[in-house]
Amino acid sequence: MIETFRFALRGLAANKLRSGLTTLGIMIGVGAVIVLVAVGTGASAAVANSISALGTNLLTVSAQGGRDAGKPLTVADARALVDPLGAPDVATATPVVTSGNVSVTQSDTTASVRQFIGAEPAYLEATNSTIASGSSFTSTDLAEARKVVVLGATTASNLFSTQDAVGGQVLVNGLPFTVVGVLEAKGGTGFGDPDDMAVAPLSTVQNMLTGYGGLSQILVTARSADVMAQAQAEITTILSNRHGIANPARADFRVSNPTQVLAARSEATETFTVLLAAVAAISLLVGGIGITNIMLVTVTERIREIGVRKALGAPSGAILGQFLTEATLLGLLGGGLGVAAGLAASGLQISGITPVVSWPSVALAFGVSALVGLVFGGYPAHRAARLRPIEALRHD
Amino acid sequence: MTAIEITGLHKVYGTGSTRVHALRGVDMTVQKGEYVAIVGASGSGKSTLLNILGCLDAPSEGSYRLDGIEVSTFTESELSLLRNRKIGFVFQSFNLIPRTTALSNVELPLVYAGMARKHRRERARAALDLVGIGHRADHTPTQLSGGEQQRVAIARALVTAPTLVLADEPTGNLDSRNSADVLAVFDRLNTAGRTIVMITHEADVAAHAHRTVRVHDGRIVAGVLA
Incomplete structure (x- = not known):
């Protein structure tokens, strides 16, 4: 051998x-x-x-620019979705407006933020985001359209590098905002950095950036991951009624389940x-x-x-x-x-x-x-x- | 005591028109301790005879008893065992394993015999000393002269203490001085009692043997008896 x-x-x-x-x-x-x-x-x-980062019980309702220019999604639509009788499987509904590639300046540094989001305070919870430092904006901020912003981890480090961003001032389209919080990093998926973002009160963003047109999205959370299909059906029924849609194939909105996409x-x-x-x-x-x-x-x-x-x-x-x-x-x-x-x-x-x-x-x-x-x-x-x-x- | 006993040996190669009758009824006996030269022109059948004597090939017909054992019916694996135990080969072109020391070359048959390493080394060194080349034990074939290589090959043929040493033109590739050295080694081995069968076409080489067997057209024509 x-x-x-x-x-x-x-x-x-x-x-x-x-x-x-x-x-x-x-x-x-x-x-x-x-x-x-x-x-x-x-x-x-x-x-x-990224699936677990999103949360498993999230649904998004987005406007579908119809050929006959259907009705836009409104804050009232979002409110109507939280209805214990008509939609027992829906837990929360948050109206969201989004503005892409907004340039934000901090003293000498300017960065283009991939997504500048206007939402209600419930947005963070719905998207499984946690605050790393500082705090979220409040309902008072929302009601008074205060210029406060919560930054994503990437955006915060782009603008402030290693300094503490909380309490700092940034210029968004030339208007001063106060940074109240920074989010925990979610981690890259290789398909666009989810941490390159900023969230401000819905009313503020509509005032400053997007105007008072339709919402970009309504984020809906179902009561659990098991009742997603029921929740989706309930949303479709409520919104079809409100928008007067008879033929579901010609709906001016779309309910999608990001978890399914992922x-x-x-x-x-x-x-x-x-x-x-x-x-x-x-x-x-x-x-x-x-x-x-x-x-x-x-x-x-x-x-x-x-x-x-x-x-x-x-x-x-x-x-x-x-x-x-x-x-x-x-x-x-x-x-x-x-x-x-x-x-x-x-x-x-x-x-x-x-x-x-x-x-x-x-x-x-x-x-x-x-x-x-x-x-x-x-x-x-x-x-x-x-x-x-x-x-x-x-x-x- | 008989080392080799051949009777009625035939060897036929091929079939039909390519049929070659290399040996046509050879009878031959070699006693233990004999030194026999086989001579003959090329094509006479002497190489075929050597292959059969060396158990490298099986006869088509006839009987071959080596050391009293009938081997003509042996299978390939039985023959390889037999070659290992009973026969030592010396080739014209030395055929040492390249890039392998003289000592390891001599050890090789003992490796295949399954002997333990320590015991093997001792036997191999003794065999190298016997052919007078013990001081070159750690050299590889390329570091040795032709005469030295052939002496290593002889040591390899001896190391298993075989019944028969078969040499095929052992001086064919050597100059006259080295030839004389190698032939002197064979003479000494024979004096010490080894049975040697050597193929050659040189008369002065054949003269070292006790007896010359002449092969012509597949038959032995001279030197059948001792």
């Missing part, structure tokens, strides 16, 4: 460049499996994270992970074929040596063992290096996704690399073992 191992090592050392390149093939295959699966897992994790996206990332893994598996297969190729060359080159060994009484099993061990060592060596390279590469950010190493995939890729050596080395080793000694000895 030990001797077989020693013969195999000597065989590999005899042609270091060739062994090295073959090993590289397996290393790339194994490394690719680990990194690509980690990227896929990372993407899924980011989506799952669930679909998470399915998509799973498919994406499978595809990436398949690509990586193919490169591992190609590496395996490289082993077969090199081992066939090695066997052909060493026919005479095989003949001598057989003449000296080596049983077929010993020859088979020697070449199988060589091939398996190539596989294992490549696998080991591939794991190291894969883990190192998984530590980096890849197109905005933080890879999450999936340990079963590491174990699998390493195991497969050993198996690849065994399987793809099998045929050449079998050929070597089957050689007839007189023919092998006569070979030049």
Whole structure:
């Protein structure tokens, strides 16, 4: 056994460049499996994270700019949705106006805020946002349309860098606002930073930015995640009545469930992970074929040596063992290096996704690399073992 | 005591029009401790005879008793065991395993015999000393001259204490001085009691043997008896 191992090592050392390149093939295959699966897992994790950040019982009602310009969503619509009789499954409804890419200035620093939101204080709770420092704005702020604002984590650090934002002054479209709170970071999903935002009282935002037209959205929370469908139906009924809509296909509003959207996206990332893994598996297969190729060359080159060994009484099993061990060592060596390279590469950010190493995939890729050596080395080793000694000895 | 006893040996290669009758009824006996040279022109069948004597090939017909054992019906794996225990080969082109020290080369047959490492080393060193090359034990074949390589190969053939040492043109690739060295080693081994069968086409090499067997057209034409 030990001797077989020693013969195999000597065989590999005899042609270091060739062994090295073959090993590289397996290393790339194994490394690719680990990194690509980690990227896929990372993407899924980011989506799952944003689902939990949203909250699982949230529904949004948005205006659908109809061809016949339907009625806009109003604050009265939002109030009408909180109705213990007509809509027993609706817990809260919050009117929201949104203004995109608003520029906000703090002394010398100007930042473009992705979403400037006007809402009621209940908005934060409905969207699972928590205050990291300071406080939320109050109903009094809302009633008096005070110029106060709560900043998202990214916006706060863009404007104030490391300083405490709470109590600071910012200019929104040239008008001074006081920062009353900063939100806890929710974490990026890779599809637009949810922390690049600011929330101010609805009345203030309508005054300063959006005017008193329709609402952008009404955020509705259901009583629980189990009654989402009922809540959705109740909202549709109430709003259809209020907007005088007979044909549901021509509604001027739309009720959507963001969790469902994200669930679909998470399915998509799973498919994406499978595809990436398949690509990586193919490169591992190609590496395996490289082993077969090199081992066939090695066997052909060493026919005479095989003949001598057989003449000296080596049983077929010993020859088979020697070449199988060589091939398996190539596989294992490549696998080991591939794991190291894969883990190192998984530590980096890849197109905005933080890879999450999936340990079963590491174990699998390493195991497969050993198996690849065994399987793809099998045929050449079998050929070597089957050689007839007189023919092998006569070979030049 | 008989080392080799061959009767009515035939060997046929191929079928139909490509059929070659390499051996046509060979009878031959070699006693233990004998030193026999087999001579013959190329194509005479002497290589075929050597392959069969060396258990590298099986006869088509006839009987071959090596050390009293009938081997003509042996399977491939039985033959490899037999080669390991009973036969030591010396080839024209030395055939040492490349990038492997002289000592490891000599050890090789003992590895396949399953002997423990320590015991193997001792036997291999003794064999190298016997052919006068013990001081080169840690050199690889490329660091050795042709004569030295052939002496290592002889040590490898001896290390298992085989019934028969088979040499195929052992001096064919050597200059005259190295040839003389190698032949002197064979002479010494024979004096010490080893049975040697050597194929050669050089008369002065054959002259070292006790007896010369001449092969012509697949038959033995001279030197059948001791």
